[in-house]
Amino acid sequence: MLFSELHTPKRTIMTPGPVEVDPRVLRAMSTPILGQFDPAFTNIMNEVMEMLRQVFQTKNRWAFPIDGTSRSGNEAILCSIIEPGDKVLVPIYGRFGHLLVEICERYGAEVHTLECPWGEVFEPQVVIAEIKKVNPKIVAIVHGETSTGRIQPLAEIGKACRERDILFVVDAVASIGGVEVKTDEWYIDGLIGGTQKCLSVPSGMAPITYNDRIETILFARKKVERGIATEEDLRFTRSKHAISSNYFDLSMLQDYWGPRRLNHHTEATSMIYALHEGLRLVLIEGLQQRFDRHMLHEKALIAGLEAMGLRLFGDSRHKLPCVTCVEIPNGVDGESVRKMLLDEFSIEIASSFGPLHGKIWRIGTMGYSCRKENILAVLGALEAVLIRHGVNVIRGEALQAALDEYKVTRLAGMAVEKSS
Amino acid sequence: MLFSELHTPKRTIMTPGPVEVDPRVLRAMSTPILGQFDPAFTNIMNEVMEMLRQVFQTKNRWAFPIDGTSRSGNEAILCSIIEPGDKVLVPIYGRFGHLLVEICERYGAEVHTLECPWGEVFEPQVVIAEIKKVNPKIVAIVHGETSTGRIQPLAEIGKACRERDILFVVDAVASIGGVEVKTDEWYIDGLIGGTQKCLSVPSGMAPITYNDRIETILFARKKVERGIATEEDLRFTRSKHAISSNYFDLSMLQDYWGPRRLNHHTEATSMIYALHEGLRLVLIEGLQQRFDRHMLHEKALIAGLEAMGLRLFGDSRHKLPCVTCVEIPNGVDGESVRKMLLDEFSIEIASSFGPLHGKIWRIGTMGYSCRKENILAVLGALEAVLIRHGVNVIRGEALQAALDEYKVTRLAGMAVEKSS
Structure with missing residues (x-):
């Protein structure tokens, strides 16, 4: 059985994602492929990193997309920092708070939750009081909750986390590119953005950023694949558990996005083109x-x-x-x-x-x-x-x-x- | 700092991937976005499944892409069937055999390996003898090993696995669409294909297929996210460990690709368009x-x-x-x-x-x-x-x-x- 070529209806998309994509971004996706280590391509990767830093309002060294849909960004950051038994506090005010819990539980965290009715958000002091009580390693929270249409104020919670040396992880999938997200000013250690919402790039990438507080954990859990490891890499012994996922192991991903350009996956070429153009349009606007x-x-x-x-x-x-x-x-x-x-x-x-x-x-x-x-x-x-x-x-x-x-x-x- | 629009050199790409993409596939990616539950889009998803079955030469119900690069397909199948302590046998004849080991180890498997010099493959009888010795739950092997340019004969190994009720998982990332891959005839239970190689679709998706032997394991480990679960879902108690990854949990992915259309991620719209056109071109040829x-x-x-x-x-x-x-x-x-x-x-x-x-x-x-x-x-x-x-x-x-x-x-x- 043979199917005919795509012939899609023209829609006006007024959902919380995926939304319509600027024709300039769609056209960028038609650009012919480059090899993943072609200098012309790695230069595009570097430009994407720089533009992500600007959109995330951060000076972090690491800002790059995970090759997966938005939730892959949540999983990449969380699984790279959670070790079994770690305490994580997740304040839930809608569906995507539950998703954070779900991911943390699967990676063996001891999850503490705080819930408020759907349609409301948390008074920062309520979350901070719970932080003092639970004393978690990580606080993970959603910034813009599409299921309820609410936005959680983060600055005070971030400051309270930093004062207690707690990692603050924020799901900004729905807010990035549409409302203010100040990664550094709000003391966010790990942040996940989405493409198919306010950035208006097709679904399939999850741009993230994280700081040196998270990178320290990655170094302790670092692993290099045997098929490509040097003698020195193999001598490298980890002080802690390896990260459970190979695909989401940020220590490997940063070796691929960084100057070592150590092969991990094959970067999703056309999606990078789309993200490059999408970020460019955000910054031009x-x-x-x-x-x-x-x-x-x-x-x-x-x-x-x-x-x-x-x-x-x-x-x-x-x-x-x-x-x-x-x-x-x-x-x-x-x-x-x-x-x-x-x-x-x-x-x-x-x-x-x-x-x-x-x-x-x-x-x-x-x-x-x-x-x-x-x-x-x-x-x-x-x-x-x-x-x-x-x-x-x-x-x-x-x-x-x-x-x-x-x-x-x-x-x-x-x-x-x-x-x- | 603002960057200019993409202006890429024209390359002749003669690597083992990513390779050049047919202009018709590139154009398909410029098609405007549809909502993920728009019937016009779910129809495209269904057509992709049907075309994948034909390319995989299988009657399996489940054949769909993972939204990630090729190795995400390996990880999705392996993490969905491996429980801590499970014995997995991995015959290694190049880099990507090591990758299979790496993924299995991270998910807690007891991995047994068999190695031959790079540039050779295994005599099926050698692998079968090891299968008898180890008696693993799973045999995982690469079909086309791009690092050495070799192809491993699979039919006899598959038959031996089925006779012993062992799951046979094959990484056909490099071979699918370029050389014969007979999923059903070779008794392959779980198979992973790649897009950016012989299918000539950009990197960023990993089409997989699996049969009811694997689905049985998924049912036993099934979980529905709290944010979208019905009362009945919540009463559902798992008989086994939940799958460690949320993103790669095939029990959730098949509820999204199946008639229930239960929201998991947001399908990567433009990549699905590309895969649809790429598969169509394969079948037309x-x-x-x-x-x-x-x-x-x-x-x-x-x-x-x-x-x-x-x-x-x-x-x-x-x-x-x-x-x-x-x-x-x-x-x-x-x-x-x-x-x-x-x-x-x-x-x-x-x-x-x-x-x-x-x-x-x-x-x-x-x-x-x-x-x-x-x-x-x-x-x-x-x-x-x-x-x-x-x-x-x-x-x-x-x-x-x-x-x-x-x-x-x-x-x-x-x-x-x-x-x-």
């Missing part, structure tokens, strides 16, 4: 301009949703600007609404997980998807679909409110967007 | 035609190299058709030759690892790189560069011999290529 753009479109979206009479979900003081959670009106089948949006309007929005499944829709405004035409498209279509589902929305006001918001913001001289 | 094409160009390459007076490395009865190893003439700096080929002719060939480093060059003839123009380019350039390095080669004969080979083969009516 400017970090602050990009954050402002995400907030501008969030404002217009919220104005439209509220004008329609819909209610937002969650603690508004800690809303993640690039994900807007909307309560599904009573008696409405949320999946039916999503299906009609996709089938009739070719627009995709998301549902949620666990306790929020069937309760909220999530509308993403991330990266290249975060454009005026998309905001207006989703508002117009949602109104029509809700009317079709018998919901008593306020008619005709959503688009007016959004357009007003764009006009007001323009008049106030705020955030002139470069990308939309 | 036809498996047998493709294998014939690889042998045709290998023959021409060898004729040229020998006409130049160079010597091939390794046991010729078990040569891997898509990798040709050439002995570096005495007194020649192999790296200097490679550098001149790249700098002056924009042609890349490879060195090797471990005991063979500095002893041989490796010339790949894989997938889209396996074309007449490339064979002729590498022969002509190599002759010139060797002369420039003071090597006393037979002048002017290499290209004539290769052209003769193409002519003879054509006249004999063999292997008319579709792709070059």
Whole structure:
């Protein structure tokens, strides 16, 4: 049986990822392959590292992508620093906190958790009190929780960790490139970013960064593969357990990304091209301009949703600007609404997980998807679909409110967007 | 600091991977993104599974890519079936055998090895005798060993494993799509393919397949993430240890690739597009035609190299058709030759690892790189560069011999290529 070539529908993607990719990034992926040790390619790798440092706002030596989807970055950092029995504290305020627990448990950590209701975040002092009680080796937390649309303030927690010599690991998959992430200023030791969200690069890479506090652990657990090890490498005896995963062993990955260029995997050439172009577009736009753009479109979206009479979900003081959670009106089948949006309007929005499944829709405004035409498209279509589902929305006001918001913001001289 | 857009040199890539990618595959990667649960996308995922089954020559239900480079496929299968203390037998005849050992050890296996000199392979009976002695739970072996350019016969070993209810895991990263790989006929329980070699898809995915013998183990170790688990999932108690890795947990991956579509990672959209097009091109060409094409160009390459007076490395009865190893003439700096080929002719060939480093060059003839123009380019350039390095080669004969080979083969009516 032979299949035909790809013939995909054109979608407006307003989910919390994967989101639309800038055509310039898509084109970069068509660039012919280079060998992995071709100087022309290793130069591209080095440029990616430098651009990642800028986006992560760090002076760390190590900033490179793991060749896997976002969660591979979490696993790479966590499995490289966790030894069996290590205490890890994970404050959970949504699905991806549970994922951190799951990974830590699998690598033998003694995991302590702290939970708050989905839709809220933690007062930093609450986490710090628990840190004092548990005295963990590691605190791992999500920065932007897409499942609930919340953002956790990190600066105070990071400072408290550093004062106690605790490692602070942050999952910034959903926030990087969309809202402020200050790796060094917030005392983050290991940070994981995502590509397919606010960076608007296809899924398949997880850019990470870590500092010398983590590198010290890597040195103690270092191993070189026998097939390529020198005599000296083989004499090298580890003072601690080797890392359980070969693929995620950061001590090997940094020997591949560093000047020794010691062969590990074969770097994912086309994805590196995409990441190179994606990071370049972020830096050309400017970090602050990009954050402002995400907030501008969030404002217009919220104005439209509220004008329609819909209610937002969650603690508004800690809303993640690039994900807007909307309560599904009573008696409405949320999946039916999503299906009609996709089938009739070719627009995709998301549902949620666990306790929020069937309760909220999530509308993403991330990266290249975060454009005026998309905001207006989703508002117009949602109104029509809700009317079709018998919901008593306020008619005709959503688009007016959004357009007003764009006009007001323009008049106030705020955030002139470069990308939309 | 801002970098300029990608501006890569045009290379003729004659290494054992990553190799040149068909322009149709590169173009497919520019296709705009779809959401991961968009029916238009899950349909593409299903087509990829079906095409993988055909390329793997299997009726297995499960055939899908791991989102990582080739070795991620090895790690996914091995970590999903190995429990601490399990006995694994790994016959090693090159670098990638050592990699299998390395992965098994990290996941707590009791690894037994068997080694033969690099450049040779094992007589099946030697491996079978060791199987009887060790009685392992798993035999893991490389099919095509790129580090030495050898191919290991597998059918008898597979049969012996099945008779003893031993799991047979094969790394076919370098052979799949270039030479015959008969998953079912050879009694292979778990098989790993590579994308960036004979399939000529960019690096970054590892297509795998496994049968119900492996699936039985997965069911016993199954786990569903708390953030998305149903009540029923949580009541589910495992009879055995959970798999150490979350990212590589095949029990979760098959719930994502199967009808339940349970969210795990976000599938790497653009890489799936590339794999879809790459597999399509393999099947359009036809498996047998493709294998014939690889042998045709290998023959021409060898004729040229020998006409130049160079010597091939390794046991010729078990040569891997898509990798040709050439002995570096005495007194020649192999790296200097490679550098001149790249700098002056924009042609890349490879060195090797471990005991063979500095002893041989490796010339790949894989997938889209396996074309007449490339064979002729590498022969002509190599002759010139060797002369420039003071090597006393037979002048002017290499290209004539290769052209003769193409002519003879054509006249004999063999292997008319579709792709070059």
